[in-house]
Amino acid sequence: MSTPAKGLVTGGIDDVRQVARGWRWGRRSQVPRSAEEFVLPAKSTVFPSDWSRRKPAIAAREVAQKGGLQPLFRSVSRTRVEGLDVLDRVEGPVIFVANHASHLDTPLILLSLPDEWRRRTAVAAAADYFFDTWWRAVGSSLFFNTFPIDRRGGTMAATPGEVLADGWSLVIFPEGTRSTDGWMGKFRMGAAFLAKEYGVPVVPVAHRGTFAAMPRGQGWPSKGRRQLTIRFGEPLVAGADESVRDFAPRIKDAVAALLDEDRSTWWEARKRVAAGAVPDPSGPQVAQWRRVWEQTESPEADAPTRRISAWRR
Amino acid sequence: MSRPGFVLDVDDRTPPLIVHEGLGFRLENFPLGTRVVYPPESLPAVPDVDQAIREALLHPQDMDPLPELLFAGMKLTIAFDDLSLPLPTMRAPDIRGRIIEHVLTMAADAGVDDVELIAANALHRRMTAAELKHIVGERVFRSFYPQGKLYNFDAEDRDNLSHLGTTEKGEDIEISKRAAESDLLVYVNVNLVAMDGGHKSVGIGLASYKSLRHHHNAKTMVQSRSFMDHKHSAMHHSAWRIGRVIKDTVKVFQIETTLNNDIFPKPYDFLQKREWEWSVKDQATMLGMRRGLSVAPAKLKHKMFHDLRSVYGLTGVNAGEVEAVHTKTLEKVHQQQLVEVQGQSDVLVMGIPYVGPYNVNSSLNPILATCMGLGYYFNSYLGQPVVRKGGAVILYHPLNEGFNQLHHPSYVDFYEEVLAESTDPAVVGEKYEQQFAEDPWYRHLYRTSHAYHGVHPFYMWYWAAHAMDHVDEVIWVGADRKVASRLGFRAASTLADALEMASGTVGTSPSITYLHNPPHLLAHVR
Numbered sequence: 001m002s003t004p005a006k007g008l009v010t011g012g013i014d015d016v017r018q019v020a021r022g023w024r025w026g027r028r029s030q031v032p033r034s035a036e037e038f039v040l041p042a043k044s045t046v047f048p049s050d051w052s053r054r055k056p057a058i059a060a061r062e063v064a065q066k067g068g069l070q071p072l073f074r075s076v077s078r079t080r081v082e083g084l085d086v087l088d089r090v091e092g093p094v095i096f097v098a099n100h101a102s103h104l105d106t107p108l109i110l111l112s113l114p115d116e117w118r119r120r121t122a123v124a125a126a127a128d129y130f131f132d133t134w135w136r137a138v139g140s141s142l143f144f145n146t147f148p149i150d151r152r153g154g155t156m157a158a159t160p161g162e163v164l165a166d167g168w169s170l171v172i173f174p175e176g177t178r179s180t181d182g183w184m185g186k187f188r189m190g191a192a193f194l195a196k197e198y199g200v201p202v203v204p205v206a207h208r209g210t211f212a213a214m215p216r217g218q219g220w221p222s223k224g225r226r227q228l229t230i231r232f233g234e235p236l237v238a239g240a241d242e243s244v245r246d247f248a249p250r251i252k253d254a255v256a257a258l259l260d261e262d263r264s265t266w267w268e269a270r271k272r273v274a275a276g277a278v279p280d281p282s283g284p285q286v287a288q289w290r291r292v293w294e295q296t297e298s299p300e301a302d303a304p305t306r307r308i309s310a311w312r313r
Numbered sequence: 314m315s316r317p318g319f320v321l322d323v324d325d326r327t328p329p330l331i332v333h334e335g336l337g338f339r340l341e342n343f344p345l346g347t348r349v350v351y352p353p354e355s356l357p358a359v360p361d362v363d364q365a366i367r368e369a370l371l372h373p374q375d376m377d378p379l380p381e382l383l384f385a386g387m388k389l390t391i392a393f394d395d396l397s398l399p400l401p402t403m404r405a406p407d408i409r410g411r412i413i414e415h416v417l418t419m420a421a422d423a424g425v426d427d428v429e430l431i432a433a434n435a436l437h438r439r440m441t442a443a444e445l446k447h448i449v450g451e452r453v454f455r456s457f458y459p460q461g462k463l464y465n466f467d468a469e470d471r472d473n474l475s476h477l478g479t480t481e482k483g484e485d486i487e488i489s490k491r492a493a494e495s496d497l498l499v500y501v502n503v504n505l506v507a508m509d510g511g512h513k514s515v516g517i518g519l520a521s522y523k524s525l526r527h528h529h530n531a532k533t534m535v536q537s538r539s540f541m542d543h544k545h546s547a548m549h550h551s552a553w554r555i556g557r558v559i560k561d562t563v564k565v566f567q568i569e570t571t572l573n574n575d576i577f578p579k580p581y582d583f584l585q586k587r588e589w590e591w592s593v594k595d596q597a598t599m600l601g602m603r604r605g606l607s608v609a610p611a612k613l614k615h616k617m618f619h620d621l622r623s624v625y626g627l628t629g630v631n632a633g634e635v636e637a638v639h640t641k642t643l644e645k646v647h648q649q650q651l652v653e654v655q656g657q658s659d660v661l662v663m664g665i666p667y668v669g670p671y672n673v674n675s676s677l678n679p680i681l682a683t684c685m686g687l688g689y690y691f692n693s694y695l696g697q698p699v700v701r702k703g704g705a706v707i708l709y710h711p712l713n714e715g716f717n718q719l720h721h722p723s724y725v726d727f728y729e730e731v732l733a734e735s736t737d738p739a740v741v742g743e744k745y746e747q748q749f750a751e752d753p754w755y756r757h758l759y760r761t762s763h764a765y766h767g768v769h770p771f772y773m774w775y776w777a778a779h780a781m782d783h784v785d786e787v788i789w790v791g792a793d794r795k796v797a798s799r800l801g802f803r804a805a806s807t808l809a810d811a812l813e814m815a816s817g818t819v820g821t822s823p824s825i826t827y828l829h830n831p832p833h834l835l836a837h838v839r
Binding site for chain 1: 316317319320321322323324326327328329340342587588589591596599600603604607608
């Protein structure tokens with residue numbers, strides 16, 4: 001190769017490398033901290049997801065989840081699922097309300113559900129994060145049956161109600177975003193509002209270990225098949241006279257009690273609920289590093305590491 | 314809504330940043346903590362340019378409306394800024410042409426017959442017919458050029474210069490005789506940066522060497538801090554003194570225009586976006602352009618950049634009495650270009666683009682590159698310089714464009730003979746300026762060809778005098794070492810090397826500020 005041509009190629013490769021690194025190709029672009037206050041509000045380009053709840057997409061998702069997602073998920077984590085029996089006592093659709101600490105939460109919840117529930121469950125996902133590019137929208141809809149919700153505005157988009165009305169159960173993370181330290185944040189009222197509006201029960205879900213396995217900022221689960229635990233609680237139904245404002249904290253308390261139960265036992269947790277002494281799910285008010293430190297430890301499953309395969313999920 | 318300018322602190326999230334270097338640009342990874350000054354985004358343009366012009370002419374500042382100043386039998390002269398403004402050249406129609414058309418329409422209505430149009434190029438090169446036509450527009454050109462009523466000012470035409478006396482400080486005032494003897498002199502300017510306009514328009518644009526030498530010298534330039542701030546610029550003080558005398562003799566109707574920062578048209582528009590906001594398309598365009606430039610021959614690169622025409626929007630037009638108009642003009646310029654910067658830094662980094670005021674359709678020779686960096690960009694401040702006294706300046710330019718023999722003949726001798734002896738602006742000025750200014754061959758080329766005046770390279774060197782006096786170290790990144798050495802500077806291959814070289818002056822962990830310029834900015838350093 002002649003020298004200019006060689007220079008063209010090698011210079012080109014260097015340039016591409018520099019741009020790929022500088023503009024984080026394949027990852028989300030970042031704004032320098034000092035420029036954050038000057039960022040223009042993002043244009044709302046939300047890609048539609050209706051197609052993902054039609055039959056061809058459902059079939060494709062079944063293949064993708066069972067053939068791809070599930071084996072992959074099992075290969076990077078160990079899970080312990082408790083409390084699924086509550087689903088026998090409730091008619092769908094329901095709203096699954098869970099704490100949110102990691103991108104692993106969604107596959108954990110979906111893959112923990114019995115197949116007939118999983119196939120009819122959709123996940124509310126931030127429109128500005130999962131539906132800002134076509135490929136992200138398609139990917140997340142196909143694998144996780146996500147649909148967009150606006151987490152910035154006070155009002156929920158029309159879609160969740162429609163999805164619910166179509167007979168789909170929903171997974172909602174009322175915190176609106178993943179926790180930065182693994183502890184539970186404030187709950188917004190969207191889930192309670194939907195449950196009340198559409199008269200569907202709320203199934204509280206608490207899980208632990210996802211933050212330790214793959215916290216915010218990490219692109220892939222940590223090595224060593226970290227332990228994850230997930231626990232489904234008794235369905236909650238909004239009372240006829242109960243306002244959304246009253247119902248929302250009740251959901252949060254139920255998730256907090258489930259977290260407590262997951263850490264200790266059902267009986268101890270019940271006693272603490274009765275005594276009004278459920279540990280604060282938002283964690284102790286100590287130095288930030290101690291909060292993170294505590295959450296970086298994976299929960300120890302109380303069962304032996306290798307459970308009988310028929311019992312494993 | 315355009316966003317204000319701001320100072321970026323380079324952090325781990327900051328992508329590489331664009332740095333201009335002549336006929337090209339590079340992506341530079343600045344050290345963490347480097348401050349980068351970004352100009353404000355383009356202000357919205359006035360919606361109806363013709364209406365804005367009419368409004369300005371009919372409701373001028375501290376003067377009667379233009380139609381009332383026009384009468385049959387009068388001598389009307391319209392002077393206008395030459396091709397050194399704006400930069401890059403504006404896409405046709407040029408705003409000066411549009412304004413001149415309005416003025417001429419009013420003059421025709423008033424029955425004015427004796428009209429001449431003069432390009433106020435002072436000691437700049439004569440513009441070609443095509444260049445004049447681009448500025449004034451086809452209609453005006455066709456009506457006046459063939460009759461010899463549209464022409465370049467000739468500062469060496471002794472018969473057509475008029476000495477109006479001296480200022481209280483003994484400064485000669487010698488300007489175009491036609492302008493001096495007119496009943497009304499209308500001056501149409503483009504106030505691209507804060508330095509332009511005001512009394513500088515007539516007092517400098519239509520003046521001869523005899524008049525210019527009083528303020529275009531090393532001593533005045535060192536005291537112009539900066540020449541983007543006319544209240545603190547010795548050069549402007551002199552121009553203002555001269556202008557006030559002119560005002561007593563000639564009725565000047567000043568029309569000043571301000572432009573927004575829309576410098577780079579598509580597909581070059583990524584050059585004025587903030588890098589972290591580049592789309593995939595912007596990144597691809599940049600990569601493609603970088604590759605293209607790396608293999609393109611110099612001529613093609615030159616054509617690519619110099620054929621670029623900016624799509625400026627007009628942000629304001631004001632007319633009337635010079636000083637009143639200029640105050641309004643500066644408000645707009647500051648609104649578009651001013652950025653608040655807290656404190657000075659040890660090192661100032663600047664990328665020199667392909668064009669400056671004196672190489673439109675020409676080449677940016679090493680002297681002009683120095684003038685751009687240490688003259689114009691260094692002086693783009695209010696308050697105090699961006700770099701501390703005794704600090705270092707790092708400039709990007711290859712310094713390899715050579716000299717245009719047609720436009721810059723005296724520059725060659727200045728580079729080969731004068732700079733070989735001394736690079737001190739005061740010393741070279743003292744010893745050689747007169748000789749170059751009065752050289753008959755240079756004078757001949759200035760008058761009959763398209764050459765800058767013989768003394769012009771000295772002026773370029775004086776523009777840089779304040780910077781040379783202020784900083785201890787000037788390093789050119791990516792420059793030809795021999796050329797940098799002739800200029801009295803040093804060359805480095807990379808920014809890291811330049812910082813290493815500067816460490817003797819500013820230490821090993823200096824504070825660094827990079828002026829992300831162009832588009833134009835004016836740092837208000839507190």
